[in-house]
Amino acid sequence: MLKVRAQPRGRTRERILELAESAVLEKGFAATSIEELVAAAGISKSGFFYHFQDKGELAEALLQRYLDRDEAVYNDLFDRADNLNEDPLHGFLVGLKLFAEMMDDLPHGHPGCLVASYCYQDQMFNKTVRDLNAAGVLRWRRRFRGHFDRIAARYPPRVEVDLDALADMISALADGGIIISKVAKDKSILPKQIMLYREFIRTIFLGTETQ
Amino acid sequence: MLKVRAQPRGRTRERILELAESAVLEKGFAATSIEELVAAAGISKSGFFYHFQDKGELAEALLQRYLDRDEAVYNDLFDRADNLNEDPLHGFLVGLKLFAEMMDDLPHGHPGCLVASYCYQDQMFNKTVRDLNAAGVLRWRRRFRGHFDRIAARYPPRVEVDLDALADMISALADGGIIISKVAKDKSILPKQIMLYREFIRTIFLGTETQ
DNA sequence: GGCCAAGTGTACTTGTGGTACAGTTTTGCA
């Protein structure tokens, strides 16, 4: 190596995580080699093992970072939407619209969901990572279930639905929408699915006769 | 090897494909080794390469088989439901219910969707495989779009929706539902999502006031 | 009794994960 320059705290680790995330989303975890990561990050193999004990620790850090970021972004988005509006239903509908717009604004479409990626490589990971993944899904359910409880208190549902299932539906639709978008190479599919979900929520709590 | 017994035509190949499919759905394609497959199939490594030129050919055959089976199963299911009922809407609603029940009856939940698995390991595959995957998604869209055209002719939609997006929604929800089911380790999630979708279809074409 | 599908056996190359450890540079702080 020509340049030998230690980075400020945490910088290199972040860079590795960033590179690893996109590689994992494109090829999967098993096919992402440490060697390609260190080459891209411009460090040596030893540098990698300075930051992570082994590849499994990378997997864990990667997912933890993803879940943390995800939660921060969507908490912010739905809180902002809620604060714009007194009514819980209309606040949530604004949130869903912002969500759809955010997905629409991604220049190359959504890069992929680590939870989904890990799900299809389950056996590669230890219990800690699998539990982390499960907790991520349940967190989404709880977040949206909270919205629906507040909404249902004011707007009795016009359709008989299980509110937990309705909360899971947004996770399923987002993960599925990402996949269909990626496979069909049409980035507009995901935001459209979010907007369809929004339409469903609207008819559940407001009915169809009000249109 | 102690036993040297050639199998009747196609038998061994099928066995490899069967073993490969479940292994790929559990660990991903890259992490599925040829060695473990041949060990499980009770043949030698050379035997594998007699049936498949390389690992890529296995990937292709695997996906092709999956898509063919998938199409046969769902064509049969929705055709049967349609023939039970004169009305296109009610026939389709019966089909969705059968679909949900089928998912509910799987003893260990849905084993996973190869399309989704391949999607998150995209860079591992050649163009043929990727095109095959995309064609699979478009086939689902066309199938359901056909249903909606027939339904909408008789029941003007009560909610403004894009029928192509509505057709994609079932693919997204199925793929997403599989993921959420697997990650949360709750096999009931997927059938519930299908039934929620069914409820959405019902309100779109019948409205909420008829309930 | 010969053909051919369906294999076996063996040897090889390459890539990857992981270990070990001594040395070097940079940063942050007092």
Place this chain on the structure above:
DNA sequence: TGCAAAACTGTACCACAAGTACACTTGGCC
């Protein structure tokens, strides 16, 4: 300014799995 700790580098290894190549063998069937 000086020093300890952090953040690396370089080199040299090991074990093993993936994948390749190819000559050889077996058994069923017409």
